[in-house]
Amino acid sequence: MSALVVAAHPDDEVLGAGGTIAAMAAAGRPVTILIVAEGVSLRHQGITLEQARETCREAARRLGVTDVRFGGFSADGTLIADGPQSQVVSLISEALQDVRPETVLTHHAGDIHADHRLLARSVVYATRIMASGTVRRVLHFEVLSSTEQQTRQADTFVPTVFQDIDAFVDAKCHALEAYHYETFDAPHPRSTHGIRALAGYRGVQVGAGAAEAFVLGREFVGAATWTGGGA
Template identity: 30%
Template structure:
């Protein structure tokens, strides 16, 4: 059995982009270690519970069968135009550059004897600055450690179709649909398609562990609540497959290990 180290930007990203795959790997007997780059918190010293989202991540990891969770120690950089000042005792991820966090991740991979490292695609999925940073950090950590790398993504065409529907339902906005045309990865470039149908319910439970996000305001939180509450059999046709690309190869596969 192998050891998988999966890097994500924020608590809840693991459930959204690769939760079924992580659960499938864990159920198959592989050791799965989840590494989160940031604490997911945007506020400074006025945040009443600065580790809340990390605790929620622990709950999500339990639902997915993850062996261990580690935090690289950085703060959320946010998704708005302006980059907020660093909170006390933490540096926002994008201010840390690539080399330092990559060294930390590579050290974890070496310590664990990792067989596989998971990062994000070149677009950082939907373009969040921390997601783009995770792409670069994982690439560099793979170079430093020599560990095989795959990158989580979504077929761009599927994202556009989904955003078309959610925009019509007014769950998302027109500019989200326009942006989606540059998100993720074209379907023709995807190398790994993982069937996660038996693990959709686990993915939903993991998503539900991120209560502070799901119960928050806004259209995205509303969409997450809908996905969490619908029966697993109903949403399985939509989330039945998770997608990855492996840099340097065009070979297709239905498994990562």
């Protein structure tokens, strides 16, 4: 089963689904990572666009993935949400047609970051008629320092799907360390300490050593599944 990970900014893919990405890659599943806007990295002095993209590629390599793509949005550092959603939907739709994934992982619609919310809605829109394409499952992940900072005024992240990442927490931390200009020391949530703490907590929820949590957005199950014939 192939997967497409759609992330707003560099390091979102690691924080949100790094352990799951590593687990899928280790199992031989094709994984493609789409970073919609890498412009956020350019706010750091001395970081060029190509350096930002190479950092994304290095983080992906540490997770076992080589197919990393870039949307090129917000090169001037502005929010994706400041532009028309139709352009984002088109970008995602093109990636879906090219990659033909069965699973799509992306942000949660209740996130505190406007870009994350827009991307979640855009993925839902691009995958809205699931029987007409290859996508069978859409999962929404949580991003430390962003999703958990939202208040109850919005849609709260309440996970319904958990991935065992006990064997891949180290790989996730190693990948985050590639983004040295986006990480902080403990107790900041965007840190290796934060990753291990959240993975341990999500693991406790389901009786595993460590886990990543997702909200199931939509799933299409073929009729043959109910008769034992497979999806």
